[in-house]
Amino acid sequence: MRDLFADTRPLRVPAYRRLFIANIVTVIGAQLTIVAVPAQIYSITGSSAYVGLTGIFGLVPLVVFGLYGGSLSDAMDRRRLLMVTGLGLAAASGLLWLLAFIRTDSVWLVLVALALQQAFFAVNQPARSAILPSLVPSSQLAAANTLNMTLMTFGAIVGPLVGGMLIPVLGYPLLYAFDAVALGVALWAIARLPALPPRTGVGGQVRRAGFASVMEGFAYLRTSPVLLMSFVVDIIAMVFGMPRAMFPQIAHESFGGPPSGGAVFALLSAGLSIGATAAGVFSGWVSRVSRQGRAVVICIVVWGAAMALFGAFLPLAHSLWWAALVGALACLMVGGGADTISAAFRTTMLQQAADDDKRGRLQGVFTVVVAGGPRIADVVHGYATSLVGTAWTSIGGGVLCIVGVLAAAALAPSFMRYRAPRDTVDG
Structure with missing residues (x-):
């Protein structure tokens, strides 16, 4: 039974348990915003290309502030940093609420508010990830990361289902308002954490955040091809495979849904999150996997194949509506399950292999890659859809994903051979 269901031992740690419970509310609120912004923009413009612009306005602050946020995470108390950025996230969600409440028709104001929110997220996320090894034992890191991924994907199920169906009924303001209020719960859990001061460097001095600190993190990354390749394969998977920018157009044109949701x-x-949550629930085996690099490559191949098949079902929607919808959703669920297991292994590899005094900066790079990849995909898929349509965009992206990750694995055999340290794997 332990090998079948999720390993819940990390929940016995009080600090981790409080964060986990608080995040149940906050991830739902965050997903409401994630689903509301593209739907609002598509409702204003009627164009997937404009929806794809959310990728650019989300990516730029993620790159700039994600790297700097990782540097800050290694230079100041991580609990204090989480509190400040949590307040900033709540304020950005409040701005989105205000714009929706006054019913602005300016897509650019919505995009600027989104960029502000992503800037605070980019600084918050490296610190949030970097504190995990300080809260749970090393042998439970894979389980804790899987629980986090499962919770995030649970929110990504409830948020889109509730948000997508309530947008035409309640409108956008209430969704943004819930996100802003929910962040207060996360702030309560963060306030209960112990102090997490930065590690001192040579001579007992605390390093300063800044460009030099960021470059030091990159220099460290170059010495570890396994960690570097964990970023590369995720970029390949997301840029070529993530189809979310096409969802409003697919729902409207292929399945006859309203433009607003x-x-x-x-x-x-x-769909992706349903599969990811199911994979997380039945993830008891992840703590027993030692060949984590090979597992990541297998998961990404499955992801690419699922996204290609997703596109193949779309042309059937006009003649076999239900069959096309069920098939497309099944592909999304399979892909989501593969992606969440891949993400759990890649996060664990980074947390185990990186030194603590550099973990924040590497988590900053990880945040840029993990959150930035899908935003680049939004731009690429939004533009490609205008050229070849939704079906061929998804099919081609899935095939390129498989080819790309296999080529990367061939060029970096050390990644495929990577094994987790023996004392961090159960069994």
Whole structure:
């Protein structure tokens, strides 16, 4: 039974348990915003290309502030940093609420508010990830990361399902308002954490955040091809494979849903997360996997194949509506399950292999890659859709994903051979 269901031992740690419980509310609120922004922009413009611009406005602050946020995470108390950025996230969600409440028709104001939110997220996330090895034993890191991924994907099910169906009924302001209020719960859990001061360097001095500190993290990364390749394969998977920018257009044109959202859009938005949550629930085996590099490559191949098949089902929607919808959702669920297991292993590899005094900066790079890859995909898929349509964009992206990750694995055999340290694997 332990090998079948999720390993819940990390929940016995009080600090981790409080964060986990608080995040149940906050991830739902965050997902409401994630689903509301593209739907609002598509409703204003009627164009997937404009929806794809969310990728650019989300990516730039992620790159700039994600790297700097990782540097800050190694230079100041991580609990204090989480408190400040949590307040900033709540303020950004409040701005999105205000813009929706006054019913602005300016897509650019919405995009600027999104960029502000992503800037605070980019600084928050490295610190949030870097504190995990300080809270749970090393042998439970893979289990803790899987629980976090499962919780995030649970929110990504509830958020899109609720948000997608309630947008036409309640409108956008209430969704943004819930996100802003929910962040207060996370601040409560963060306030209960112990102090997490930075590690001192040579001579007992605390390093300063800044460009030199960021470059030191990159220099460290170059010495570890395994960690470097963990970033590369994720970029390949997300840029070529992530189809979310097409969901409003697919729901509207292929399945006849309303431009402003609706049930099909909600199901498509939740499909990846349904599969990811199922994979997390039945993830008891992850703590026993030692060949983590090989497991990541296998997961990404499955992801690419699922996204290619997703695109293949779309042309059937006009003649076999239900069959096409069920098949497309099944592909999204399989892909979501593969992606969450891959992400859990890649996060664990980074936390185990990186020194603590550099972990924040490497988590900053990880945040840029993990959150930035899908935003580049939004731009690429939004543009490609205008050229070849939604079906061929998804099919081609899935095939390129498989080819790309296999080529990367061939060029970096040390990644495929990577094994977790013996004392961090159960069994």
